[in-house]
Amino acid sequence: MATTDLSGTATPIVLLGVALLAIWVSAILRRDRRRMADLATTDALTGLPNRLGLAKVVAGALQRGHDDPASGPALLLLDLDRFKEINDGLGHEYGDELLRSVARRLKGCVESTDTVARIGGDEFGVLLAAGDAPVAESAAEQMRSALCLPFSIDGVEVALDASIGIAITGPDELDSPSALLRAADLAMYAAKEAGSGHVRFTPELGAQITDRVTVVGQVRRALDNDELVLHYQPQVSLDDSRLVGVEALLRWEHPVRGLLAPAVFLPAIEDHQIIDRVTHVVLSKALRQTKVWQSQGLQIPISVNIATRTLLNASFPQEVADLLSSFDVDPSLLCLEVTETSVMRDSARCYRTLHALHDLGVRLSVDDYGTGYASLLYLKDLPIDELKIDRSFVSRMTEETQHRVLTQSVIELGHNLGLSVVAEGVEDAAVCQALRASGCDVAQGYLYSRPVPAEQLLAWRDVTLPAAVVIPQPRAVAALA
Numbered sequence: 001m002a003t004t005d006l007s008g009t010a011t012p013i014v015l016l017g018v019a020l021l022a023i024w025v026s027a028i029l030r031r032d033r034r035r036m037a038d039l040a041t042t043d044a045l046t047g048l049p050n051r052l053g054l055a056k057v058v059a060g061a062l063q064r065g066h067d068d069p070a071s072g073p074a075l076l077l078l079d080l081d082r083f084k085e086i087n088d089g090l091g092h093e094y095g096d097e098l099l100r101s102v103a104r105r106l107k108g109c110v111e112s113t114d115t116v117a118r119i120g121g122d123e124f125g126v127l128l129a130a131g132d133a134p135v136a137e138s139a140a141e142q143m144r145s146a147l148c149l150p151f152s153i154d155g156v157e158v159a160l161d162a163s164i165g166i167a168i169t170g171p172d173e174l175d176s177p178s179a180l181l182r183a184a185d186l187a188m189y190a191a192k193e194a195g196s197g198h199v200r201f202t203p204e205l206g207a208q209i210t211d212r213v214t215v216v217g218q219v220r221r222a223l224d225n226d227e228l229v230l231h232y233q234p235q236v237s238l239d240d241s242r243l244v245g246v247e248a249l250l251r252w253e254h255p256v257r258g259l260l261a262p263a264v265f266l267p268a269i270e271d272h273q274i275i276d277r278v279t280h281v282v283l284s285k286a287l288r289q290t291k292v293w294q295s296q297g298l299q300i301p302i303s304v305n306i307a308t309r310t311l312l313n314a315s316f317p318q319e320v321a322d323l324l325s326s327f328d329v330d331p332s333l334l335c336l337e338v339t340e341t342s343v344m345r346d347s348a349r350c351y352r353t354l355h356a357l358h359d360l361g362v363r364l365s366v367d368d369y370g371t372g373y374a375s376l377l378y379l380k381d382l383p384i385d386e387l388k389i390d391r392s393f394v395s396r397m398t399e400e401t402q403h404r405v406l407t408q409s410v411i412e413l414g415h416n417l418g419l420s421v422v423a424e425g426v427e428d429a430a431v432c433q434a435l436r437a438s439g440c441d442v443a444q445g446y447l448y449s450r451p452v453p454a455e456q457l458l459a460w461r462d463v464t465l466p467a468a469v470v471i472p473q474p475r476a477v478a479a480l481a
Contacts, residue, residue, distance in 0.1 A: 303335025391425025
């Protein structure tokens, strides 16, 4: 029987199969690489580009802008206000659905040529393919208006707002994706800090924020090296000239620049999370000094000014309770000061914190009274013990009738509400006499003493006041500023 030799055809068939297999494998690898690339640049929750994806889109837009400078892009970064509160209160599933709804609503505010991205957490980015400052600012307002309309998710309605930073490309700056993103991020930070809705980046703004960031780093180092100290300014009863308390003022013993006043560094950190750490250190030092005075037979009340950010921290009352227990100090010897504007910034949360602090037995004071926009309605509902008249009214009350009338009005208001009244910035005898005639309870200022270290305070007391000084009921003001 004859046989057929297939050896001549087998090799081409096998080679063809191998080639087809290689093509198939290559196609799968290319598809997987595309999928991996898409995953790397896409936000899984919303399906929008993520930060990396946005950076790639920004790079392409900037290149087109180089080719046609008249059509450069604008970048807007949005941080959702109150989202964390909603997410924590209602649950993460609700928060995730809310973020998806925000993504859809933002996409409805822009053109098809624009890009909406979720760059992390509750932050979104919007790249306008072409937009000058008026166009970008108009888009920012449109987005804020859209977010203010109620979202309805599982029968729950909630409205949001956003802080928006705007960065516009220019021929000499902001000409790279990283520079544009950083500029928009700095502007967003400024918008959130100012509560102004949206802020457009300028080189001056960038310099200010950079300086602030530098200060934050320096303060962190100062905390690590224990360079923050307290000085004390006495408060004196206008009725009988007795010492009735002290104001503890923060100072920074800088290793190079010497002793620095709080105005040099506090404004840069008061809305940064590091202010909570500073407040903790100040409270600790103040209570430690109170304990030292107690061991010397002196019950000298002292208090600490609380920054708005700290006042909005729900855990702050427990922190105060723990410190009082740790140093074994009577709560009535501690007075915490808040400003009018702090309370009005988020009155509901502040009220809860203040009532929790009051329940601990600490005293509460409203500082710089008269410079904010307080109403009698809010004042009567606060669990406070004291009003402190701002120095801008006190220092000029003997020179200008208006200031004298305003000061007298605050004193009468405080007394009618059952509060003690402290006047700060008393620098001459005439002002002291006018305050005494108006019925003010306590005065402090350079007329009596500048802020001094603790050991100098007692020396001042022994020289200036009667030898048999008895500290009366707690009435004091301590401050970070």
